[in-house]
Amino acid sequence: MEVFWYIIIATVLAIFFILDGYDFGAGIIHLFFAKTEKDKVVIAKSAGLFWDSNEVWLVAGGGLLFMAFPIFYASVFSGFYLPLIIVLWLIVFRAIGLEFRGQFDFQMWKDIWDKAFGVSSLLLALFFGIALGNVVRGVNLGSTSNGVSLHEGHYFFLPLWDSSFSPLSDTPGVIDWFTLIIGVITVVALAIHGANWVILKTESSINTKLKSVIFNLNITLTALTILSLVVWLKINPEAMDNFYDKPYFGIFPLIYFIGVGGLFFVKKFKKDVYPFILSTLVILGGITATLASIFPVILPSTNDINESLTIYNTATSDYGLSVAVYWGIIGFTLLIFYFIIQKRLLGGKIDHMDYGH
Amino acid sequence: MGLSLIIVYFKWQYLRKKVEKFNDAAKFFMKIFAINFTMGVVTGIPMEFQFGTNWAKFSELTGGIIGQTLAMEGTFSFFLESSFLALFIFGEKLMGQKLHFLTGFLVFLGSWASGYLILATNAWMQHPVGYEILENGTFVLENFSALFSNPWLFPAFLHNQAASVVTSSFVVASIGAFYILNNRDVEYGKLFLKTGVVIGLVSSLLVAFPTGDWNAKNVAKYQPAAFAAMEGIFETEHAGSEIVLIGQPNMVEKKLDNKIAVPNVLSFLTYGRWDAQIQGMDQFEEDVLPDNVPALYYSYHIMVGLGTIFIGVMGLAVLFLLLGKLYKIKSLLWGIMFLFPFPYIANITGWYVAELGRQPWLVYGLLRTSDGVSPTVSSGNTLFTLIGFVGLYILLGLLFLVLVGKTIHQGPKPQIH
Ligand code: HDD
Ligand code: HEM
């Protein structure tokens, strides 16, 4: 049961990152590359039409996590209090940037909300990446110091950063050079994904240029990935053990590398949807490979006193988990159904679609 | 939630009568709904996160139970709403009128299902059912269906939905009065006003009776300490309790100042007998009484007072509507136009009653609010983030007003491109 819900929740959250990921990415592209008003409108629209239905996946994923692994939910959400609240603020800013830019027709108003959309998308991508970095690096569970836990073993509190800025410190903060690398990787990956989305959904004048941008970003992504693997092994020498023990887990990193490899041919593809699928694979593979490397742990402990949080020691009762399967089946069938209808209706290029409620 | 019902009503009238203005009305209010929806999404996500960030201990202990209803809300209602809202707004031409009505109906269904599930969550905190407490204090689910047959849930849901219809019908009527008074879009103005006051009267009646009364009986039965504080009963009367219309709680002398009250009515309203005994606050230990009695008492009286006023004003409006004079009485139109903020106040005070009345408990009688907080988050951090949220929400509120104002200003007539 625990494994089942773990897979479901990981899937829901991965779908969130794939779907809302292109909105974040479109925001990053918007920030750096959209110059003409027409492109700005179209790129904002390519995210604006979709962000709220995409964000529902986050809402659902959060609810399911709360239901199935309440101890994990409580521990992680209170422990990462500050970064999470910042994420919430950014989510609000991004949404109002998207919804309100088109409401009044004067330049300063539009510029303000364009920047709000772009900057908050960029920072959200960065923070989500940093969060992922924190999960694999682990935290000082129980806030131990000198061998004594200040809190119950599954609680902790992280400052935004620790003055040493190092993941190897006894009391690492949310941001250190390792999590920052993962954050930057996420920004790059989502920028690629967003660029693919813009190419797929719009006829913006920068589409051809974006292909070279993707190519260059992909080189950066490859370099950063190699760098991150090296430092990761340094921080956690056992990071690869799961893949030796269960070779079929290798599928997840494989998905990632297929995506990255394929993206080098971005200029060759006839259809715009292929590179988009490849960047989807990058995100999917990146998330699943990271989770698989620590499975069944979901938050490693960096001290020897308190044990890591796993899907087993944070789950609710078996009854609760199994009763949820019944309504879950109905719920997910409906979800897939809505998703198909919606994508059909809003398929194709969106340049001429009437947006603005 | 209320507005989605009214939109469905307009769209349905259009299907029946095929008069364009009903369709325009449905689409006009869907624009306003969409603005509300955006606000709901961006403020709702913090609500969900906040369980974990600020109430970690509470989440840890009860997540296995209230997580069920919250997760169901995410998977069922929000998806339903957000998918079909997009279809309603963009898909009219593609789908034809019948399907377009259906999408509107599904948006309505989604938002009411969402209200039901969030109230199921709240009802469990007010009156916990279907749980088992483990040795380490964790609540685990023992009976899933009990969450939905909770005796607290159904009255609270109906009351809350009726109140949401009050709110939106008052907004509809207010916009109608605005158009008539400004002598623009008068045809729509009349439609909005008429629809608004009729639905407004019906829902105002429903909010008071049976749903409000029913809620009050539930509080008296399951949370007698909260009931005593709401009603301002400091001392238990042996032969029937009076109902207080006006008075200010004096917490030092433990009595009401400047009291105006009608004898025995409260006993009758609560138990159907004029001489039934109602426990006063003197019957309870300090540590199980709500910690802010005056706020609770005032909130309750403001809500009920406003509810009574609503019935009066809407009753008058409907009377004049029947006499055919409503559109001409300027003073009444001005009154209706400025009435729209008050249902919001009634709703907020209503939630204050529910939530302050539940204090000092998070889960009534079982888990104290002070035991539910996040053990590792310091008060400095919560203060800092609270101030941040206040600032952000003020910005949101202003933008909301500007946008709704702009939509009203553009008017319900379809724009020619
Ligand atoms: C337009 C808004 C509105 C109006 C006019 C009223 N209410 Fe109300 N009331 C609400 C909006 C509301 C609410 C915000 O929706 C609450 C909060 C919790 C809930 O379920 O509904 C509520 C709660 C609430 C409770 C508390 C339930 C609890 O503790 O959980 C009682 C006893 C009443 N109401 C009773 C009444 C009565 C007797 C009214 C007579 C006119 C009345 N309300 C008018
Ligand atoms: C702690 C309690 C609550 C939580 C966790 C919560 C959560 C949420 C979330 C996550 C959304 C966004 C939905 C989306 O993404 O589509 C939302 C929207 C909304 N919520 Fe809440 N909510 C809570 C309480 C309430 C209450 C008390 C009301 C009203 C009585 C309410 C009314 C709404 C409305 C009207 C929306 C707008 C969109 C919609 O209906 O989906 N919520 N809420």
Ligand code: HEM
């Ligand atoms: C708009 C509607 C609501 C308002 C205005 C409101 C307001 C309040 C108030 C005044 C308190 C008491 C604070 C105190 O005395 O410490 C409170 C507590 C609480 N409410 Fe609500 N509430 C609303 C809806 C909800 C809903 C629907 C839920 C559950 C799903 C909920 C969950 C909580 C929790 C967890 C607490 C405990 C924390 C606390 O005491 O502050 N609230 N709320």
